[in-house]
Amino acid sequence: MLNVVKCNAAYDGVPALVDVSFNIKEGEIVTLIGSNGTGKSTIARLVSGLIKASSGTIEFCGRRIEKLPAHEIVKLGLVHVPEGRHVFGKLNVKENLLLGAYTTNDEAEVRKRLDLVYKLFPILKERMYQKSWSMSGGQQQMLALGRGLMSNPKLLVLDEPSLGLMPVLCDELFAAIKKINEEGITVMLIEQRVLEALELCDRGYVIQNGRIVMEGTGSELIESDTVKKAYLGM
Amino acid sequence: MILQLLTGGVLLGCVYGLVSMGLSLIYGVMGIVNFAHGALVMLAMYVSYWLNTYVSLDPVIGTPIIALIMFGFGMILYKLVIKRVLKGPFLARMLVTFGLSIFFINMAQFLWSPDYRNIQGAISKGTFMLGSVFIELPKLVASVGSLIVAALIYWFLRKTKTGLAIQAISIDRSAASLMGINLEKLNAIAFGIGIACAGAAGSLLASYYYIFPDVGTMFGLVALVAVALGGFGSTEGALIGAILIGIIETLGGFYIGPEYKYALIFLSYVLIVIVRPKGLMGWGAD
Ligand SMILES: Nc1ncnc2c1ncn2[C@@H]1O[C@H](COP(=O)(O)OP(=O)(O)O)[C@@H](O)[C@H]1O
Numbered sequence: 342m343l344n345v346v347k348c349n350a351a352y353d354g355v356p357a358l359v360d361v362s363f364n365i366k367e368g369e370i371v372t373l374i375g376s377n378g379t380g381k382s383t384i385a386r387l388v389s390g391l392i393k394a395s396s397g398t399i400e401f402c403g404r405r406i407e408k409l410p411a412h413e414i415v416k417l418g419l420v421h422v423p424e425g426r427h428v429f430g431k432l433n434v435k436e437n438l439l440l441g442a443y444t445t446n447d448e449a450e451v452r453k454r455l456d457l458v459y460k461l462f463p464i465l466k467e468r469m470y471q472k473s474w475s476m477s478g479g480q481q482q483m484l485a486l487g488r489g490l491m492s493n494p495k496l497l498v499l500d501e502p503s504l505g506l507m508p509v510l511c512d513e514l515f516a517a518i519k520k521i522n523e524e525g526i527t528v529m530l531i532e533q534r535v536l537e538a539l540e541l542c543d544r545g546y547v548i549q550n551g552r553i554v555m556e557g558t559g560s561e562l563i564e565s566d567t568v569k570k571a572y573l574g575m
Numbered sequence: 576m577i578l579q580l581l582t583g584g585v586l587l588g589c590v591y592g593l594v595s596m597g598l599s600l601i602y603g604v605m606g607i608v609n610f611a612h613g614a615l616v617m618l619a620m621y622v623s624y625w626l627n628t629y630v631s632l633d634p635v636i637g638t639p640i641i642a643l644i645m646f647g648f649g650m651i652l653y654k655l656v657i658k659r660v661l662k663g664p665f666l667a668r669m670l671v672t673f674g675l676s677i678f679f680i681n682m683a684q685f686l687w688s689p690d691y692r693n694i695q696g697a698i699s700k701g702t703f704m705l706g707s708v709f710i711e712l713p714k715l716v717a718s719v720g721s722l723i724v725a726a727l728i729y730w731f732l733r734k735t736k737t738g739l740a741i742q743a744i745s746i747d748r749s750a751a752s753l754m755g756i757n758l759e760k761l762n763a764i765a766f767g768i769g770i771a772c773a774g775a776a777g778s779l780l781a782s783y784y785y786i787f788p789d790v791g792t793m794f795g796l797v798a799l800v801a802v803a804l805g806g807f808g809s810t811e812g813a814l815i816g817a818i819l820i821g822i823i824e825t826l827g828g829f830y831i832g833p834e835y836k837y838a839l840i841f842l843s844y845v846l847i848v849i850v851r852p853k854g855l856m857g858w859g860a861d
């Protein structure tokens with residue numbers, strides 16, 4: 342479904358990604374793990390078109406997308422929920438969700454998606470008219486996720502959705518991600534909560550200093566010495 | 576007397592408000608301070624003047640048409656000039672609208688001479704008494720017209736899909752593009768709407784104001800202060816800031832002296848910025 346081949350990217354000439362290659366198959370949950378500042382978010386921005394690769398190719402559902410602008414990539418069904426939520430604070434919950442469905446003009450379709458999101462996150466329905474800046478971090482995260490679902494994703498790229506959440510909420514969040522995946526949506530999950538992410542995922546990649554240094558199934562990575570030492574503190 | 580002055584101030588402030596809203600919208604969406612805003616008010620006044628001279632279109636009745644013309648002109652200006660400097664260095668973004676302003680003013684002097692003109696036989700003219708307050712009809716019409724246009728813009732930004740997208744961009748550009756919003760396209764629309772505000776105000780003013788190449792300069796400056804006063808990027812704030820300025824200008828002009836009225840406006844601005852740098856309605860960081 343997604344095939345990234347030998348991508349390089351830099352911020353103002355400083356390399357952030359070096360020859361990054363990975364792939365995601367339809368229906369999978371694939372996780373990217375790695376410590377802070379290693380380039381995980383940069384990979385998310387790269388596939389969603391917020392930044393451009395200096396070299397390399399990205400194929401999504403049989404189409405080359407590395408040159409497409411971000412707003413075109415969303416239309417293809419590759420939806421990026423950025424790190425730190427980035428909800429539109431001044432707008433209310435419903436307006437945020439409607440913006441998620443910006444690319445469709447079919448009102449019946451929008452209502453269908455809205456119902457789906459409200460079913461998954463009832464709190465968003467209750468808080469429909471609340472300004473999103475006034476909600477708690479966990480609720481904002483639900484909103485960011487719901488807004489992403491409103492874009493009708495084939496592939497949902499989640500960048501550290503558990504950031505700043507209390508452990509109870511994290512369990513809820515991971516359950517929600519699993520549910521989303523069971524609805525037929527492929528998930529690319531970037532996480533600092535390595536153990537939970539590896540338990541949830543089908544496969545995972547380990548990123549260090551802008552390179553992919555390891556890949557395997559969730560259980561393979563949990564068992565590997567490198568991951569144990571570096572990320573699980575064992 | 577005070578009531579008379581306040582009325583005059585509010586009436587003036589409403590027109591300032593419409594000019595300021597456009598400026599605020601453009602700043603909020605693309606981070607450009609449009610120093611050419613006043614010059615565009617001036618251009619709209621001339622368009623209004625020529626339409627009146629050649630096809631006898633009344634400036635007040637012609638307001639929607641002139642707003643539409645200025646909307647189109649704004650879009651073209653965005654595509655030809657503004658778009659190119661948006662990604663450029665900060666100084667280029669600041670200076671380009673300065674350059675445009677000087678260009679438009681000089682162009683007006685060259686093409687239409689520095690002579691003062693005014694529109695004869697506008698429909699809205701005359702005066703009447705409202706209780707003890709003496710009101711000039713053209714000023715009342717211009718301010719009510721400004722409020723109507725301002726309300727339309729307010730409604731558009733809050734209740735339409737395109738308006739919501741424009742708000743989203745002004746809150747968080749990259750998150751907006753992740754929603755599938757085409758920033759370039761919406762920038763052009765927002766710039767067009769901002770200029771249409773200047774255009775509508777210019778047309779309404781043309782019914783009673785003298786028209787000359789430098790006429791917009793003060794409107795542009797006042798709008799800048801109003802926007803800073805109201806909080807950069809907040810369109811409601813800009814409107815409120817502008818009405819305040821209208822009041823300060825008329826009261827100050829009367830009690831302290833007309834030669835100080837603009838100094839007073841800028842002084843109150845400096846004071847507010849010291850007390851509350853975000854402006855009256857400023858929201859969040861930057
Ligand atoms: N907008 C930016 N401008 C410049 N450098 C950046 C920017 N964003 C990230 N970087 C740098 O790129 C590297 C990777 O960052 P990032 O992808 O955010 O890491 P992670 O998500 O794994 O924590 C870091 O060294 C970071 O400092």
Ligand SMILES: [Mg+2]
Nearest residue numbers: 381382383424
């Ligand atoms: Mg990150």
